[in-house]
Amino acid sequence: FLSYTIDEYLLDTNLSLSSLTASRRGLPQKKMSENGISRPKVLTLDTMNPTVKMVEYAVRGPIVQRAVELEKELSEGIEKPFTEVIKANIGDAQAMGQQPITFFRQVLALCSYPELLNLDNTFPEDAKNRARLILQSCGGSSLGAYSPSQGIDYVRQDVANYIERRDGGVPCDPDNIYLTTGASDGITTILKLLVCGQGIDRTGVMISIPQYPLYSAALAELGAVQINYFLNEDNCWSMDIQELQRAVNEARQHCHPRALCIINPGNPTGQVQSRDCIEDVIRFAAKERLFLMADEVYQDNVYAEGCKFHSFKKVLFEMGPEYSETVELASFHSTSKCYMGECGFRGGYMEVINMDDDVKSQLTKLVSVRLCSPVPGQALMDLVVNPPQPGEPSYNCFIKERTATLSALAEKAKLTEKILNTVPGIRCNPVQGAMYSFPCITIPDKAIKEALEKGQQPDMFYCMTMLEETGICLVPGSGFGQKRINEGFVVMTILPPIDKLTILLNKVKEFHQRFTKQYS
Amino acid sequence: FLSYTIDEYLLDTNLSLSSLTASRRGLPQKKMSENGISRPKVLTLDTMNPTVKMVEYAVRGPIVQRAVELEKELSEGIEKPFTEVIKANIGDAQAMGQQPITFFRQVLALCSYPELLNLDNTFPEDAKNRARLILQSCGGSSLGAYSPSQGIDYVRQDVANYIERRDGGVPCDPDNIYLTTGASDGITTILKLLVCGQGIDRTGVMISIPQYPLYSAALAELGAVQINYFLNEDNCWSMDIQELQRAVNEARQHCHPRALCIINPGNPTGQVQSRDCIEDVIRFAAKERLFLMADEVYQDNVYAEGCKFHSFKKVLFEMGPEYSETVELASFHSTSKCYMGECGFRGGYMEVINMDDDVKSQLTKLVSVRLCSPVPGQALMDLVVNPPQPGEPSYNCFIKERTATLSALAEKAKLTEKILNTVPGIRCNPVQGAMYSFPCITIPDKAIKEALEKGQQPDMFYCMTMLEETGICLVPGSGFGQKRINEGFVVMTILPPIDKLTILLNKVKEFHQRFTKQYS
Incomplete structure (x- = not known):
């Protein structure tokens, strides 16, 4: 049985989960109620959205x-x-x-119940000041008001400042920042913009294998074509341009490859990409006309000696205007990982670079349908990108906890x-x-x-x-x-x-x- | 110019927004960078997802x-x-x-920064107790952990108890409760399940006109057919079964009507449906085999004398097993409206009734891709469905504020x-x-x-x-x-x-x- 792939075997033996489901489809759909009334269901496995x-x-x-x-x-x-x-x-x-960062939770508590601002000696002054700033930036000075669809202006400005600091001064425009409901939300939103065409024109999206299953799930839901490129286990799960080339060449036979997703540092494979590799990937994306999606939610989680996090945006801008003014990039961050681990708040942001202005308007419209991302998560994102600074009362505690x-x-x-x-x-x-x-x-x-x-x-x-x-x-x-x-x-x-x-x-x-x- | 409709006129004069957009399409897509490098954008109005x-x-x-x-x-x-x-x-x-309810915000502050539980005299005991219960129900006793995809078990149980109380004892199974990111999220999720087919088999969804634009937006995004039924302005924006019948009959010529959306109390029209009307609507849905979607986020916002909120679920169960055991219903609630007005927290729930078990598994799988709804919003939903009770320290203040x-x-x-x-x-x-x-x-x-x-x-x-x-x-x-x-x-x-x-x-x-x- 080892002569063919396991999936083929499972298909043959008719025992896979999906075939179990299929056999269930043979059952009569009408259900009788206890008193004998029958009425077929509107929504069944047979009649539901097949992409789901x-x-x-x-x-x-x-x-x-x-x-x-x-x-x-x-x-x-x-x-x-x-x-x-x-x-x-x-x-x-x-x-x-893992314990949350004290400063973050103090500010969130103060924002949730601003009466606490009147307490003496319970909260450090910098936590109080920050809570005041966040509340001032909210409608009605409350976390309970909707924010603008793209996110609170003040928070987006702080995100932009953070990115500039992180990337050694590469400029960041707050208008390119969208606050999201975790990174998953941002990723699926950008994928949604990208999907079009039928048959051989159908949008294909390149994802690494092993992958984080959000990608395959989102692509399945959108009916896009998943293009697998394999990471190199023998070289510590690195990305390999030849393998990218193989994948895109093969994919062009049956779909229209339009985007390339990278997770760096890697999920679930833990690799940290070298600067050289990122440059190669950007060159490849430019050559093959691919929209780059950089999932960078683990940007603080780098442990191995000699490894360093390089953001795709920084490398892109260091490659000069041939790339920095043309290659389209969306990068994603979140409150859920790094040293914060604040998954439950569903905070996140994305930055879009070189996105067509009309498409950006469409993106803004699209996110507005969900009104806004959770405001407590937006507040938390603000704290992550603008943590206590040296000399402020909470600084030492923050550094100690983070370290x-x-x-x-x-x-x-x-x-x-x-x-x-x-x-x-x-x-x-x-x-x-x-x-x-x-x-x-x-x-x-x-x-x-x-x-x-x-x-x-x-x-x-x-x-x-x-x-x-x-x-x-x-x-x-x-x-x-x-x-x-x-x-x-x-x-x-x-x-x-x-x-x-x-x-x-x-x-x-x-x-x-x-x-x-x-x-x- | 009044002899034909305004839309036709706008179409003719070629001045509508969409035609402005269309004319923009004629522009060259290639943009030159400052140093003369040109590279066409991957993502443009022409090449983006047309449904968006x-x-x-x-x-x-x-x-x-x-x-x-x-x-x-x-x-x-x-x-x-x-x-x-x-x-x-x-x-x-x-x-x-509008000011938030004090008890709600106290509990949220305590949950955000549990150190506050050690303060004397700052928080009432019932707020502290509730915060402890919520934290115990969270992973790692923290709002920062992911919850189960369907929502925190404890909160879903409280939601079920609330619905039973509200509906005079009609049973509610917590397994039918899904916590959502506001009601919008629940509504789009159910619509997503319902959409399938092509051409005349394409799923059609009936929505009231005037409507809340989430519905038309979600249907456009999913590529479903929007079936308009008009509310009767002359009768205080009531629903009219003859109008529903007209709409569904006409729609059957070109699509497959599968769902009927109702907003009660109405948005933006403010009507409150009578119990009789709801019964008629349920009968109509059963006859026409329509999945019912009841947007009931304004259930506490009833002002007019003689008007009362009746939940679709309660009426459905009072109509006996012919309906209560067969008609599929999803109803939606949220923390954003009523007396709470906590829009920023993006809390909400939906209850699904008579949903096919296999479809329910698919629904659970689908929501799991986004991991979970924001946990602070889930905590807030818990407080809304289980507010302070008579005899508890916060009761009087709560009642005063709500009233x-x-x-x-x-x-x-x-x-x-x-x-x-x-x-x-x-x-x-x-x-x-x-x-x-x-x-x-x-x-x-x-x-x-x-x-x-x-x-x-x-x-x-x-x-x-x-x-x-x-x-x-x-x-x-x-x-x-x-x-x-x-x-x-x-x-x-x-x-x-x-x-x-x-x-x-x-x-x-x-x-x-x-x-x-x-x-x-």
Whole structure:
């Protein structure tokens, strides 16, 4: 069964999830109510939007649903071979115990309930001042008013200042800044603008494999063509221009490639791109006429020695007007990652460079339909891009908290790589940045066979078995597009506290050894 | 020029906005950079998603953009015939000075910065307790963690309890509750599920005219067919089954009608539907096999004597199992309206009734791509559905604040109707509920002619002139689908404080008299 791909096998055996769904379609759609009245449903799997059905989202897929069930079973006192479910599937830092930055939360509390501005000695003066500035920039001086659709002017100005500082003075126009509901919102909005055409003219969008499943999900929903380019595992998941060229050439046979998405630092692969590589990518995009989308939400999460974050915008502008005045770029940031980990607030921004003015008007119109992104998230984005400065009362505390979080992440990145690489049958690239390891797992033939007989991807079978036996929830790499015949990959965050992460990694090690033995 | 419709005229004169855009398309797309390098843009009006171009959103359209410009000009010291721009175009209560509910904001502050739980005498005990309960229900006890995609379990349970209380005990399953990013998010999500088919099989969705422009915008973006049914101005903007029947019959000639949207209390027309009418609508939906979407965000905003809010769900269940077990319904609520006016937090929920289980799984998957709705908004939704109870420390203050806001709104509803109806050439139905008046304006022939020569809808011309002369920003009814030959409509919120609203209404009166005289 190894002579063809696993997807083909699953298709043949008619056991894949989608075919299970298909067989369900044979059921009569009419349902009888208890008193015998029948009326067919308006909305069924058969009659719903077919593009929605195509959407897959591994990060919150069946394995996470099972993890939630197991948590419930544990809380109901049902005995398990473990006492706790550890969800290492998603970059949810605060759920893993990371503490928020004190200054940020003080300002948010003051903005939420401005009566607190009258308290003495409870809040530092800089937190109070900032809350006043944010409130002044809100309608009715309240977080409860709508903001302009593009975001609060004051916040967009602070974002622009931040980008200029970050990029060594490259100018940033606040009119190019859009505040978003997390980075996902910005990414899907730009993709939405880009999609058009039918058949061979259909918009194709290049995404890295392994990918973050938001991209495949958004493209499926929009009915765009997903163009895969593979990252190079042998070179620490780097981007390779020859591979980009191969992907775009092949894609031109059946669609119209119009955009290139890059995640840097990488999710889920943790690589940090070199300046040279970014320059090559920009040149490639210019040559192939691709709109660049740079997902840079992990811009502070760089751990490996010799690695540094370079923003696509900075490199673009350093390449001179041939590029800086022509290449279209959207870059995305968020309050959810880096040292903040404020996922729940759904704050974010995007900057658009060289976007056609008419298209920008269309973008502004499009975002206005949702009225505005959450104002508390906008306020938080402001604090992230304009944190306490030296000499201000909150500065020392802020630096201490930020450094502690980032140092711990760097330590955990090393620890993960180190422990995983001690396990025969597991190999793991250095986690240069971001919040995940993406180790390769050798899966024994017998286990692959059993998985396929169950209609599962082998790495899904591996992860499900691990979850049932250890309570550890990882995500199979196949959900991120990474599929090989006899190797699987898994995504594991490095977010748990060090002591817990050590236990977790050793449990993974023990499990892998047991699993390998069992199926040898 | 009154012998055909205004749209036809604008089409003929080639002066409409869309034709202006079209003429722009003739421009060369290549732009030269300063040093002579040319590279055509990837993304232009010609090459962008055509469905996005079709989207219109009057509430934040050109008139609001002009209002923002005027504000800027005023702040720069440029002289105007007014000293302040009053944006009466959108239901943004707190921007108009409405104060938030103290208890809500106290709990949000405590949740944002839990250190405050240690303060003595600053917060009432019930606010502290509630903050603890909400935090316990969050990952890592923090608003900064992602919630489950469907929303925090604890909040969904509180929502279910609220709905049961509101609907006199009709059961509500928390599994049917999805927390959303405002109601707009829920509405577009359900519409997204419903859209499929091509040509005559394309999904059609019935919306009221006048409508809230979110509906037309979302349908345009999804490429669904908008089916207009007209509300009856002569009967206080009531829904009329014969009109629904006409609309659906005509639509069946060219599309597949699958859903019926109702806004009750009405936006922008302020009507409150009678229980009988709702029953008729449900019967009609069952007969015509339409999925019902009930936008009930103004459920607490009922002012007129003899009017009462009836939820579609309650009526559905009172009609017995023939309906309650078969008719598919999604209903929407939000933190943005009623007495709360917390628009900026983007909180909301939807309840789905009789939705096919497989479709529900698809819905859950679809919402999971955006990870979760903003957690502060979820917390706020919890407070709205479970406010302080009698005997609790915050109860009296809560009741006082809520009553003050709702009584003031009721008074402003009456005041608006009263003053507007004293003006010859303006007629205004009673504002039974919601937050808007939608008066009919007689526009003199000369003014219509001048508008059309400028390529504007006459009501847009009227509103623009009013804005430039008085600083008052209203929205033309044509943006809400209401177009007549020699009458225009305008949308005006009733939200400004009473003294300001009185001044505003009198200014509108004076303006209308002046305008009528000028163009007679």
